[in-house]
Amino acid sequence: MSRENDPFRDGGFTREALLEAIRLGEGRFTKREIARSLALRGDAKIALKSALKVLETDGEITRTGQKSYAIRGGLPPVTVVEIVDRDVDGEMLCRAVRADGDSPVIRLAPGQGKGGRRESALGIGDKFLARLEKDGDEYYASVMRTLGQSAHRILCVYRETGRGGARLVPVDRRTKHELIPAKGEGTGAKDGDLVMVRLASERAHGLKTGAIEEVIGSADSPRAGSIIALAEHGIPQGFGDAEEKEVRAIKPVTAKDREDLTDIPLITIDPADAKDHDDAVWAAPDDDPANKGGWVVIVAIADVAAYVQGGSALDKGARKRGVSVYLPDRVVPMLPERLSNDLCSLREGENRPCLAVRMVFDRNGNKRAHRFLRGWMRSAAKLSYEEAQAAIDGKGTGKAETLKKHVLEPLWGAYAALQKARAVREPLEIDAPERKVRIGEDGSVIAVERRERFDAHKLIEEMMIQANVAAGEALEAARTPLIYRVHDEPGTEKIEALSDFLPTVGLSWARGERLTTKRFNQVLERAKDGPHYETVNEVVLRSQSQAIYDTRNLGHFGLNLEKYAHFTSPIRRYADLTVHRALIHAFKLGRDGTTDEERASLQVIAEETTSNERRAMAAERDATDRFIAGFLADRVGAEFEGRITGVTRFGAFIRLSETGADALCPVSRLGREYFHHDPSAHALIGENTGATYRLGMTVNVRLSEATPVTGGLLVDILTPPEPGRKPMGRRKGGRPPAGRDRGNKSRRRR
Template identity: 45%
Template sequence: MNTSSSGSRPFPTKDEVLAFLQESTGVVGRREIARAFHITGPARAQLRALLKELESEGHLKKGRGKRVTLPGRLPEVGILVISGRGPEGELLCRSARDSTADDPDDETPAVRIELREDRKSSRAEGGPWRVGDRFLARLQAVDDTHYFARPIRRLAQGPVRILGVLSPVSDGLRLVPTARKDLAVYRVDDSRDLEPGTFVEAELLPGRNAGAHTVRILRTLGRETEARFISRVAIETYDIPHVFPAPALEQARAAGAVDLAGREDLRAIPLVTIDGADARDFDDAVFAEPDPSPSNRGGWIVLIAIADVAHYVPPGSPLDREAFERGNSVYFPDCVVPMLPEELSNGWCSLVPGEDRGCLAVRITLDAQGEIRSHRFVRGLMRSAARLTYEQVQKARDGQPDPEVVPFLDTVIAPLYGAWEALDHARRKRGCLELELPEVRVHMNDQGQPTAILPVHRLNSHRLIEDFMIAANVSAAETLERRHEPCLFRVHDQPSPEKARGLADFLREQGLPFTKGTIKQASQFNGLLDLVRNTPREHMVNAMVLRSQAQAEYSPDNIGHFGLSLRRYAHFTSPIRRYADLTVHRALIRVLGLGRDGGEPGASLPLDEIGQHITSTERRAAQAERESVLRATALFLATQCGSFFAARVNGVSRGGLFVTLEETGADGFVPFTGLPPDYYILDESGHRLIGERSNLVFSLGDPITVRLQDVSTASGRLTFEWIEGGTVRKDGGKIRRSARALKDTRPRRGRR
């Protein structure tokens, strides 16, 4: 038995340490753990190793300094900010350190903090609580993702910034916030010279009278009817850099063509780009041919060429500093905020057909089963033979080629599909996570107004390019790791034990078999996904599996990529739009001696700091893009209030139902006032709402019919009313037992 340095006490097991953390309030550190288990001297190193092992297994996470906590736990006492109101008017909070808290009406595994005040706290120090107030609070956990905050005292605060659109009322104008989490409407201090529909930035004025939410307009940002209103809201909300500084623009405008010196001439190879029909930049080109080697019968030679962005963006240059700050391009329905100026992203770094372009290319040899036998990176000069679209290529493969594609059928298209079929075989064999998630695309007119919202159909041509890019990314990671060159890996951890248990409990409620133990391979999900494919529960199960996953990130510490079932993976194929790929290009140039513009290792920020920054900019972009699609959808549906829609329940909460419309993929909310009158109980483990008297049950994935009641084009919020759907349960006794078990978390009664 392991003992501490005193020799008289056994060294704690993992379970004992986790039990100690479970019983502890707030966040503790190694010192507290060592004191609790009487660990001294050399045994402290053993404790550090044990904690690191628990962290790698997902059982705990690091806090600030040397402090640790169970995943997802918030401290017992913390500083909070009131961020908005929920569907039933409840005040919702976020940590004062979290500036990008999720929407309260976004059914994700994000933490929900609800203010619970008493008369004493609401009267103390200035009257009623309101959006923007900072305060010290005691946090009470309801479950892993839900807390009650009980105020201790108010704290001084700076001006509260609010973005919104001016709306007319009988006595002037009101400010309707663009933030989905803020359901308040603010009075405008001075609305002279302002018109309804103006998008503004405002400051919340002091004042503690009940219901007194008054703002002063700081600046106008445009009109709700203007083109690019959707992207402007997101840019202002998330402070996304969108104006290039003069030095960066001057550097981009001074760029020119590359020559052949120091490069391999690839211009005779019929490389082609395959992108969406509306793509403007083309940063990857592909080619394949059968491997002529007798030792690799049935194998393939694949060439993947990527725009040589590193040639134009030297480390430490104005362009480099701005690209790092942005982290990535951001794609909105009405425009793109690029990582690099248009002179590069749509010019010298775009692989335009018939024009010479510098590239960094990898030549990969595949065997007949799609496994990578070897790879070699070169710096080249290429000339794209054609700019093709996914639809063109797929139609050609299906026997309906258009005239532009006919010359490439035998020499390019057929070999590409042959190599891809081998890669697809290898992908299926290693057991990647095969989620089927619906995706929609917003179509806009020249005036920036949405004209259609249509589902995106994944074609084999999409999968072809995706698998070619994965092979290139794997080759880049293998090359750098083999040569011990520091690298930003794209890592994706396995699901935490807590999320795995939550998923297993939910699936058991649905009568679906699933392991409750540690999930070590993505393939463990695929049998479940196959079981529900093309059934009414397909969307529900795919959504729940997605929610159980960890978020991918960039890190110099390689833990592999769980979702792709890969031991090493690094983003290499999109340096026009991702800074991570640019760092990988530079590392390859440096370690392979392909030029002098790879920079020096460690010359800029440490890789872990770069990884943290671009992970945060990626998540910022994803949230901004998602909200922009929701806002565009609201604009599209604004004239359809009163219409009926087929929908599915995609989440339940104490405020009502979250729904997704079948036709457009639009997300909306059905508050309790829009449900049949009853007393509704939230069954959190079963992800369902239960009507206590009617036995009407709404579960995740249930098809229902809803009527659109209200549209907020400012925030993109859609409010619906239930028309029909749900399940009438006959086992009323079981429901009543659930009601008693959940009596402390009952939501308010829904009323017509």
């Protein structure tokens, strides 16, 4: 670099000082924050931009997002990692929990993911101590020890071994070591019972011993799936003595100093089986002559901050849990039932405190104004999505029909305007069907159904989005720190994988063009009505980043929004409660707003809540897997239609059309020849014939194994592979790095 063109000299800082500022930022500092750290002013900020480019070109730093920087570096051979995503082929992607800011790719080594080994069932949100091996630019993680349930209390299955002996087998499918019941501990348990065990000894040799603290019931019982999932992922259950004491002492809030909304017919629209109602809506034409055709919308949210004071036992417990967890047969709430289902639930016909936002939209759905207020409301009705939709469709009955003209039709009128603005904004429109597991009174599965999605769902969703946007805009305008809900744009590697995949189904992706939601939507539209529509939706979804909580505003790529903060569900999400307190503080709506201590901890809270959310998602997914496996257990041998949704080194994942469950066909059961994974073709390809099982292929399968206690489904693919040309040689990536595919190498080729 010439003396005349030295950005470090021009900026008045050294190369070492800039690197140290980036290192201190731990991968979260943007250019503005780096400048603040170095106390740069004026022209020095211009020089900073050039200096960052120099360091990036020299390979000393890397971008961790679109706007932040980190020191480039490797990873230690042993570290804690978290599974954060899947690639387009369905392989698990991880990140180091305590990385130095750089984010090299970490893939789960073959045989370590769900279905790869009997004891393995890792999924997104799981953390584990990993041994890392590097192959080129990629790392592969092998599981050393999972970090879910407590190290001292373990959920086990009590197994009798004959002659009075017994073993305690951990239900965590990734734990290989059994325990021996401590002397006299087996008397209360029967063979096959789930038992909560406390480690009783740490012996130098042989199996450890465990003291049985609680006999829960048979591992074969219908509800065991939820119990195991909660224990595996370390989901906190119940409430501490201090929390129980505080909740018993709570006195209902009064209307004092609150804006009276009781004459406004706000209503709740929720799933038919919902027990907590934290949001209510109302709309009416705007009577302002300057806003002809416009609408006024009020979104009222349960005022949890009025009952859960910062720093209290209830607050600490809610922060620890982070979110409510929704399993097929139960809910593990973030807040005690007296709050979540009573005092903070916007019950029909009962007065409740709320934090509300009044928004004004023009005829095209563009927001003209918003105002936050602390209100006193009375829900005019509790409707289900089905009831509200039926009334609008002219098939209403009961109270939904009586509310149609004066309440529901204005809501739909406002929604029609919001749809216009949404169409212009064009958020990502992925069609990802959800399935609901219906549970009977005895806890067994009655049916697995596809959730219907009505305009009523979309109406509530859009009004909640607008309220969340208003919260983010209001707090940013007030210069009040907050936790955003952010969704970064997809990373380069995922986009490259997507552009490689699309030609295999007759579609294309132009490399190098700016990423926009519109481009993704165009791909989805071209795939519509074709045989690969579901697969393209799945692959586009997998190409996206995961949404997180953060105090930095990176925007929300999927919704195509610049400012977005979760405001609408403080009963079940701790991040929303922090936003409520920030609004109360910013607009002087009471004395129970954000404290100085909470304000200083917002980034830590954001990271904790993101982790807790992923933990909850992992438990929900695993519990659902177990319930469906139990539902299918008596259908072993039956044939099903499915679609290949993932191809990995150890086999193909097939989503069964009937239930939406994911089953594994190990590579060893694909045929007589060896099938290897070709990442570029997104397929498993026969080594001798080139016969191919590709991502998205529709297949018929036979269920060979369904194991409720693990949630695992194994199938044999009955559909012949697609014909192919005999490979000239193994493609790059066909085999994993040496030493990590012993399972493949030792398989009998049938």
